[in-house]
Amino acid sequence: MSKHIWLITGSNRGIGLETAKQLLDSPENVVLATCRKPSQATALAQLAESAPGRLHVIELDTNDDASVRQSVEQASSIVGDSGIDYLINNAAINEGMGTVSSTMDLDILTREFRVNVLGPARVYQAYLPLVAKSQKKTVVNMSSRLGSIGNNCGTLYTTYSITKTALNMLTYKEHAERPDLVFIAMDPGHLKTELGGPTAVLEVSVGVKGVLNVIGRLQAEDSGKFFSFRGEVHPW
Numbered sequence: 001m002s003k004h005i006w007l008i009t010g011s012n013r014g015i016g017l018e019t020a021k022q023l024l025d026s027p028e029n030v031v032l033a034t035c036r037k038p039s040q041a042t043a044l045a046q047l048a049e050s051a052p053g054r055l056h057v058i059e060l061d062t063n064d065d066a067s068v069r070q071s072v073e074q075a076s077s078i079v080g081d082s083g084i085d086y087l088i089n090n091a092a093i094n095e096g097m098g099t100v101s102s103t104m105d106l107d108i109l110t111r112e113f114r115v116n117v118l119g120p121a122r123v124y125q126a127y128l129p130l131v132a133k134s135q136k137k138t139v140v141n142m143s144s145r146l147g148s149i150g151n152n153c154g155t156l157y158t159t160y161s162i163t164k165t166a167l168n169m170l171t172y173k174e175h176a177e178r179p180d181l182v183f184i185a186m187d188p189g190h191l192k193t194e195l196g197g198p199t200a201v202l203e204v205s206v207g208v209k210g211v212l213n214v215i216g217r218l219q220a221e222d223s224g225k226f227f228s229f230r231g232e233v234h235p236w
């Protein structure tokens, strides 16, 4: 059986954790579950016990060059020549739920930009050699419907929306430069996680199931697009 190797950032909770969980349901998947503090990632440790040899917990702070470099060394030693089939840039923050342009806190915008845009850019650059030598060669940038200008998302969530729109452009540019790889921006839906907040209606398992369905059906011609977890293509 040929293995599919996945790397997920921010996998100690929320969508990242659920993604790791659902992937382990299929015996062909091997998951490199990365997070900032493995020693505190108890849910990941339990998952690793339930799937011996198929879930590897790796320390990775997407904001930190040295941490990303060390994680690449560790990941390389685990995957060898197989590379990484699916790089899931999932880690993000949202500190400014109610922000509007006229009053948004620029320090929040800076912090969110650093994690939500520079993080995926840094991780992509560092992991590109491993992704490029894999079978599937796929990069998924976890975006949000709030990053879609064409969806008329209104005045609120300004700082976070700006970062997700920038992430969408990063996805487009990555695709434009490397047509030999597959890149998508993904909207997982509004899900019940810390980031999704108390008004979210969908269980995290529902959104993640949709996300994995979309990824599982990707073709080369889907690269450079922005998908919802239901498989629709969002306008940029």
Ligand SMILES: NC(=O)c1ccc[n+]([C@@H]2O[C@H](COP(=O)([O-])OP(=O)(O)OC[C@H]3O[C@@H](n4cnc5c(N)ncnc54)[C@H](OP(=O)(O)O)[C@@H]3O)[C@@H](O)[C@H]2O)c1
Pocket (backbone or CB within 6 Å): 009, 010, 011, 012, 013, 014, 015, 016, 035, 036, 037, 060, 061, 062, 063, 089, 090, 091, 092, 093, 115, 119, 142, 143, 144, 145, 187, 188, 189, 190, 191, 192, 193, 194, 195, 196, 197, 200
């Ligand atoms: N939930 C939703 O409704 C929703 C909707 C649209 C899009 N999304 C997107 O889906 C993705 C996951 O969101 P979520 O709802 O699962 O959020 P979450 O529950 O708040 O989890 C965020 C994850 O990101 C990690 N993280 C934050 N900064 C990091 C850094 N510098 N390095 C490494 N990891 C870092 C967190 O780790 P720590 O525990 O160490 O902080 C945590 O594991 C995000 O990209 C988000 O924008 C979510």
